[in-house]
Amino acid sequence: MSAAQNQQAQERLGELLEQRAFDRFGEVWAEDVVDHDPAPGQAPGLAGIVDFWTEFTTAFPDLSLQPDPLVVAHEHITAVFTIRGTHSGPFQGHEPTGRTFEVRGIQVSKFRDGKIAERWGATDEKGLAAQLGLDGDSAGA
Template structure:
């Protein structure tokens, strides 16, 4: 009798999907489920602390500025170590963002994230979102 096994790729994709679920639910406290405590963020926001604490701070700040934000994956690619996601980010600027008072304006920008996983946890991330596009759309640039 064959025993079903889950590949590292499948485990990583499941973790990436769970990350999306946590962000959709605004369950920032549970991001420890996905990110290693000492995750290395190669593209942190200005002043962002290291590790999962910094990831949580980023999302708390971003979702305060854009509380209705949605992140819609457009392309997902994975191997046994990495998951890459190209996504559309949309939301309404109703909270302070990078010192900019709420404008009430809607944004829609593209982002990309590459995550390296080990034992089902995100241990390194690289990413970029069209920050210039955000600033332009909220009237700050």
């Protein structure tokens, strides 16, 4: 697949996330995708990706993800993004706080046959926890 086709798949992922169309993630994620940085307890493969995003958008129903720079290098795409939301549902064992967050993250995807076959990523989890009051340091802040 060409870099342009991979970029189209990456952009399609953004559309599917926005639509909460997790049942269609197979359009852009390989069934056997390897997530090198899974969330705690995340199952392997496409099922784990779907479960993560289902849980995350349940906890943060107004979640928005804004990509900033996107770097395309044939089979790899690096996306830097800002993610925002309001903690309105259970999240990793924490009851909703009603607080909002805004953090930055990065994801590197390796494509095979026009789908994400491998994923590496990091999001400011400490910043997210602090903004939600889940880190112990900002309780009541």
